[in-house]
Amino acid sequence: MPHLLRFSRDIELRLERLSQRTGQSKSALIERCLAVGMHDLESQLLLEEAVSAPTVADKPALDQLLRESGLGA
Incomplete structure (x- = not known):
């Protein structure tokens, strides 16, 4: 089920750098996170x-x- 997420510029930049360094897609990194x-x-x-x-x-x-409750002795 696709979702639309908006990240701050800082998070987007960090995600992009990590994606480039690891070779993993941003989607995979977000799912893992x-x-x-x-x-x-x-x-x-x-x-x-x-x-x-x-x-x-x-x-x-x-x-x-x-x-x-009135049920007991």
Whole structure:
């Protein structure tokens, strides 16, 4: 699925230089950059989610939930 991206002149120049030095297309370099960046971003977000998730001690016990709902003894 093609996308239209606009880069700053600095990024475009760096991308062009890297493409010429490596012989890889700019598209291939952009895809690689996004893949690495996505992996890092996913790892960071999943870690933040795990850190902020309530622990078992923070969750009410099942019998407490049943009592509060009127279903428990």
